[in-house]
Amino acid sequence: MKRLIxxxxxxxxxxxxxxxxxxxxxxxxxxxxDKIALISDENVKHVLIGAYSDFALPAIYGGNILRNxxxxxxxxxxxxxxxxxxxxxxxxKTMLTTNSEADLQWEDSYKVINTTNNILSALAVVNDADxxxxxxxxxxxxxxxxxxxxxxxxxQYQFNVANTQFGVxxxxxxxxxxxxxxxxxxxxxxxxxxxxxxxxxxxxxxxxVDNDVYASKGAANALLARVYLQKGDxxxxxxxxxxxxSSGAYTLMTAYAxxxxxxxxxxxxxxxxxxxxxxxFSSMTEFxxxxxxxxxxxxIDILQAHLDLYSANDQRLSLFxxxxxxxxxxxxxxxxxxxxxxxxxxxxxIRAECNIRLSTAVGDTPLADYNxxxxxxxxxxxxxxxxxxxLYERRLELAFEGFKIxxxxxxxxxxxxxxxxxxxxxxxxxxxxIEANPKLKPQQNPGY
Numbered sequence: 001m002k003r004l005i006x007x008x009x010x011x012x013x014x015x016x017x018x019x020x021x022x023x024x025x026x027x028x029x030x031x032x033x034d035k036i037a038l039i040s041d042e043n044v045k046h047v048l049i050g051a052y053s054d055f056a057l058p059a060i061y062g063g064n065i066l067r068n069x070x071x072x073x074x075x076x077x078x079x080x081x082x083x084x085x086x087x088x089x090x091x092x093k094t095m096l097t098t099n100s101e102a103d104l105q106w107e108d109s110y111k112v113i114n115t116t117n118n119i120l121s122a123l124a125v126v127n128d129a130d131x132x133x134x135x136x137x138x139x140x141x142x143x144x145x146x147x148x149x150x151x152x153x154x155x156q157y158q159f160n161v162a163n164t165q166f167g168v169x170x171x172x173x174x175x176x177x178x179x180x181x182x183x184x185x186x187x188x189x190x191x192x193x194x195x196x197x198x199x200x201x202x203x204x205x206x207x208x209v210d211n212d213v214y215a216s217k218g219a220a221n222a223l224l225a226r227v228y229l230q231k232g233d234x235x236x237x238x239x240x241x242x243x244x245x246s247s248g249a250y251t252l253m254t255a256y257a258x259x260x261x262x263x264x265x266x267x268x269x270x271x272x273x274x275x276x277x278x279x280x281f282s283s284m285t286e287f288x289x290x291x292x293x294x295x296x297x298x299x300i301d302i303l304q305a306h307l308d309l310y311s312a313n314d315q316r317l318s319l320f321x322x323x324x325x326x327x328x329x330x331x332x333x334x335x336x337x338x339x340x341x342x343x344x345x346x347x348x349x350i351r352a353e354c355n356i357r358l359s360t361a362v363g364d365t366p367l368a369d370y371n372x373x374x375x376x377x378x379x380x381x382x383x384x385x386x387x388x389x390x391l392y393e394r395r396l397e398l399a400f401e402g403f404k405i406x407x408x409x410x411x412x413x414x415x416x417x418x419x420x421x422x423x424x425x426x427x428x429x430x431x432x433x434i435e436a437n438p439k440l441k442p443q444q445n446p447g448y
Contacts, residue, residue: 038122051115059104061273063283066402073404075415077306082299093424103430109145116142118174136206140215143199150192152427156409159232167192186443200224219271222342238354241347242363250344261334273339281335290323294335298324315378329400349394423447
C-alpha cells in the first residue's frame with residue numbers, strides 16, 4: 001500500500017533547508033542548515049522521509065526530469081506546443097543559463113543529496129535493527145541524484161577511455177555552514193560514475209528485498225544495471241539486470257496498458273515516485289495529458305512519425321489517444337498515479353542487449369528475453385533477432401518514460417542537425433550556482 005508522506009513533515013523539513021528559500025539567500029546548493037539536529041533514531045527517520053518528499057518534487061522525479069529527457073531528445077516524433085518558455089528552450093536546444101528547469105533540477109537534486117549526507121553522518125543514533133536499511137535508502141537516493149545530474153549536465157561517458165571531462169561537484173559530507181570549503185569545483189565524469197556505483201553497490205548489501213514503496217535491494221540492482229549500461233559496461237549491466245529478474249520479486253503485468261495510470265505500484269514496478277492527493281500532482285500527467293485526466297491543454301503532441309514505428313496490432317500503439325486536437329501518450333492519464341521510474345521490462349531489455357553484445361546467455365537467451373517483451377505487446381514471437389531489433393524494442397517499450405536523450409547519447413546517435421555529443425544537448429550550469437560559487441564559472445559547459 002502506498003504510504004502517505006506527511007505534508008506537515010515536508011513543510012517542517014523545507015523550513016530547515018536554505019534551498020526552500022529559493023533566491024532569498026544566495027548560497028551554493030550544497031549548503032545545508034545547521035538547524036537539523038539528527039540526535040535520535042526517530043529524527044533521522046523523519047529526515048529520511050523528507051528526502052523522499054524532496055525526491056518527488058516536480059522538477060526532478062515528480063516528472064520533469066523524465067519529460068526533459070524526451071524534450072531534449074525530440075527528433076520529429078513529438079512537438080512541444082505549450083506556452084511555458086523554459087521547456088520550449090529545452091525542446092528547441094536554445095537553453096539559457098537562467099533556464100528554470102536546469103536550475104531547479106540542480107537545486108532540488110542537491111537538496112536531496114544534502115539530506116542524505118546528513119542521514120549518513122548520523123547512522124550511529126539509528127536503531128541497530130534499522131540501520132542498514134536507513135543507510136541503504138540514503139545511498140540509493142544519493143546515487144540516483146548524482147547519476148541524473150551527470151547525465152544532464154556533463155558529456156556522455158566514453159567507453160574504454162579516461163573520462164576526465166567535467167562532471168558535477170561531488171559533495172559527500174554534511175555542510176553545517178558556509179566556509180571556503182563550500183565553494184566546490186566540478187569532479188570528473190569518471191569520479192561521479194565511480195561514486196554512483198560505490199553508493200549503489202553498498203546499498204544492494206544494506207537494503208531488504210521487500211521495502212514497501214521505498215528503495216529496495218531490487219531497486220538498487222536495477223539502477224546499477226541502468227548506470228552500467230549508460231557507461232558501456234555490458235557485463236556488469238547484464239549481471240545486475242539478471243539479479244533483479246532472477247530474484248523473483250517482480251513480475252510483468254499481463255497487459256501493457258495495466259502498467260500505467262495506477263494509484264499504487266504494480267508487480268512490475270521496481271521503484272516509482274509515489275504521488276498522492278496530499279502532494280502536488282504528477283508532472284508527467286500535467287504535460288503529456290489533457291484536462292480530462294488532470295493535465296494542461298496538451299503541451300506535448302505525439303507526431304505521426306512516432307506512431308508509424310509500431311505494427312498495427314501492437315498493443316502499445318493502442319495506448320495513444322486523440323485529445324485536444326492531437327495525439328497524446330496514454331501512459332500518463334492519472335494525475336495522482338505513481339510515476340514509473342524503474343520497471344521489470346527494462347531489466348529484460350538490458351539483459352537481452354548485453355547478452356547479445358557479449359555473445360552470452362546469462363539468465364536466458366537474448367531471443368527469449370526479447371520475446372517476453374515483444375509478445376506481451378500482442379506480437380508474434382520472433383525466431384531470430386539482432387542487436388538492432390533489441391534496441392528498437394526498447395525504443396517502443398520505454399517510449400516517453402524519460403530514456404530518449406540518454407539512449408541517443410550512449411548509442412552515439414544523431415538526430416535532426418545534432419550529434420550525440422553536441423554541447424546543445426547539455427544543460428548549463430545554472431547562473432545562480434555560478435553567482436553563488438565563482439569556482440564554477442570557468443567550468444561552465446561549452447556554448448553557455
